[in-house]
Amino acid sequence: xxxxxxxxxxxxxxxxxxxxxxxPRSARRAVLAMIQKRSLMLEPLAQALTDVSATARxxxxxxxxxxxxxxxxCADPRRDPGLLxxxxxxxxxxxxxRTGVFAGRYHVLGGVLSALDGTGPxxxxxxxxxxxxxxxxxREVILALGTTVDGQTTAHYIAEAxxxxxxxxxxxxxxxxxxxELDYLDDGTISAALRARRVMG
Amino acid sequence: xxxxxxxxxxxxxxxxxxxxxxxPRSARRAVLAMIQKRSLMLEPLAQALTDVSATARxxxxxxxxxxxxxxxxCADPRRDPGLLxxxxxxxxxxxxxRTGVFAGRYHVLGGVLSALDGTGPxxxxxxxxxxxxxxxxxREVILALGTTVDGQTTAHYIAEAxxxxxxxxxxxxxxxxxxxELDYLDDGTISAALRARRVMG
Numbered sequence: 001x002x003x004x005x006x007x008x009x010x011x012x013x014x015x016x017x018x019x020x021x022x023x024p025r026s027a028r029r030a031v032l033a034m035i036q037k038r039s040l041m042l043e044p045l046a047q048a049l050t051d052v053s054a055t056a057r058x059x060x061x062x063x064x065x066x067x068x069x070x071x072x073x074c075a076d077p078r079r080d081p082g083l084l085x086x087x088x089x090x091x092x093x094x095x096x097x098r099t100g101v102f103a104g105r106y107h108v109l110g111g112v113l114s115a116l117d118g119t120g121p122x123x124x125x126x127x128x129x130x131x132x133x134x135x136x137x138x139r140e141v142i143l144a145l146g147t148t149v150d151g152q153t154t155a156h157y158i159a160e161a162x163x164x165x166x167x168x169x170x171x172x173x174x175x176x177x178x179x180x181e182l183d184y185l186d187d188g189t190i191s192a193a194l195r196a197r198r199v200m201g
Numbered sequence: 202x203x204x205x206x207x208x209x210x211x212x213x214x215x216x217x218x219x220x221x222x223x224x225p226r227s228a229r230r231a232v233l234a235m236i237q238k239r240s241l242m243l244e245p246l247a248q249a250l251t252d253v254s255a256t257a258r259x260x261x262x263x264x265x266x267x268x269x270x271x272x273x274x275c276a277d278p279r280r281d282p283g284l285l286x287x288x289x290x291x292x293x294x295x296x297x298x299r300t301g302v303f304a305g306r307y308h309v310l311g312g313v314l315s316a317l318d319g320t321g322p323x324x325x326x327x328x329x330x331x332x333x334x335x336x337x338x339x340r341e342v343i344l345a346l347g348t349t350v351d352g353q354t355t356a357h358y359i360a361e362a363x364x365x366x367x368x369x370x371x372x373x374x375x376x377x378x379x380x381x382e383l384d385y386l387d388d389g390t391i392s393a394a395l396r397a398r399r400v401m402g
Contacts, residue, residue: 005265005266005267005268005272005273005295006256006257006267006268006269006272006273007268008249008252008253008256008257008268009253009257009266009267009268011249011252012246012249012250012252012253015242015245015246015249016246018242019231019234019235019242020227020230020231020234021223021227021230021231022222022223022227022231026221026222026223028292028295029221029222029292030220030221030222030223031253032266032291032292032295033220033221034220034250034253035253035257035266036266036291038254038257041216041219041220042250042253042254042257043254044216045213045216045217045250046247046250046251046253046254048209048212048213048216049213049235049243049246049247049250050247050251051209051212051213052209052210052213052232052235052236052243052247053239053243053244053247055207055209056207056209056210056236056239056243064206065206065210065233065236065237066206066207066210067206067207067208067209067210068207071206071207072206072207090233090237091229091230091233094206094229094233
C-alpha cells in the first residue's frame with residue numbers, strides 16, 4: 001500500500017508504526033507533522049536519535065538504561081546504597097524516579113517469573129541481587145514489582161532467596177490509588193486496602 | 202522531572218512527546234522500546250530520519266511531500282492529467298492514494314477557508330489551481346474536501362472561481378460510510394444520504 005510519498009518516507013512511517021502505542025495511521029500523522037515542521041521537529045529528532053543510538057547503553061551495575069557504562073543513579077554519591085529497590089523493568093525504574101521520593105539505588109530484574117511465558121529464575125538478573133543483599137552496604141531490599149500473579153510470585157521467590165541474608169525485605173503497599181474512587185475499583189484492590197487499613201490520627 | 206536516564210535520552214523523549222498522537226508517557230515507552238531493540242529499531246530509525254531529513258521536500262507541482270522536486274505522482278506518465286483532485290492537506294492526498302482507485306493528479310490547497318482561523322483565499326494555493334483548470338489538459342476538478350462547514354465553504358468558493366473555465370467541477374459523495382450503522386450516525390449524514398439516494402437495480 002503506497003502513500004504517494006517517497007521510498008525513504010514510507011520506510012520511516014513503517015519503522016515508526018512498529019513502536020508501541022503507534023500504528024500505521026498515527027505513524028503517518030507523526031511523520032507528516034515532522035516533515036512539515038522540519039527545523040523544529042525533523043532535524044532535531046534525527047540528531048537526537050543519532051545521539052542516542054551512539055550513546056545509549058545498559059548500566060553494568062543496576063541494568064538501567066543511560067548514556068554511560070555506570071548510569072547517573074549508580075554514579076551519584078548522594079544516593080543511599082543501603083536501600084535497594086528491585087524493579088521488573090527499566091520503565092518501572094523510570095516511573096519510580098519520576099516520583100522523586102526514592103533516594104536509594106536500583107536493581108533491574110529484567111522480567112518476572114512466569115510459568116506461562118516460560119521465564120524461570122535463570123532468566124532474571126538474580127545473582128547480583130543476592131550478592132548485593134549479602135553485602136554489608138545494603139540494609140533493606142524494597143520489592144517494587146507489579147501486583148500481578150507473576151509479580152507477586154517473583155516477590156515471594158526473592159524474599160525466600162534473601163532469607164539467609166541479614167537484610168530487611170519489604171514490598172510496596174497495596175491499596176486504593178490516590179484520586180481513586182471505590183466504586184470503580186476491583187474487589188481485589190478493595191480487599192487488599194481493607195486488610196492493610198491504618199489507624200488514623 | 203528526571204527519568205534517571207541520560208540527557209540525550211531525555212531530549213529524545215521530549216521531542217517524541219511533541220509528535221501528534223504521542224504524549225510524555227507514550228513517548229517514554231516508545232523510546233525505551235527503541236533502545237531495547239537497538240539493531241532492529243533504534244539504528245534503522247536514526248538512519249531513516251536522517252535520510253528523510255536530507256531528502257524530504259514539497260513537490261513544486263502539486264504540493265505533495267516526497268523525496269524529489271517533482272513527486273512520484275506528478276512524475277508518473279500513467280496518471281491522467283485530465284483529472285485533478287483538490288485536497289486540503291498532504292495527509293488527505295495520502296489517504297486518497299491508499300485507496301488506490303484514483304488515477305489522476307492532485308492539487309494540495311494547504312488549508313481551507315476559515316473565518317475563525319482567519320484563513321482567506323490568499324492563504325491557499327489557488328493561483329495554480331485556476332491556471333490548471335483553465336488549461337486544455339484538465340477535464341474535471343474533483344473537490345475532495347472535508348464535509349465540515351469550512352471545507353464546504355471552500356468547495357463552493359472554488360466552484361465559483363472555476364465557473365469561467367470549461368472544466369467539470371465535482372465533489373465527493375456524501376452518505377453512509379461503508380460498514381456504518383444508521384443508529385450511530387448523526388442526523389446530518391442521514392439527511393444527506395437520503396437526499397442523495399440512488400435508484401437501485
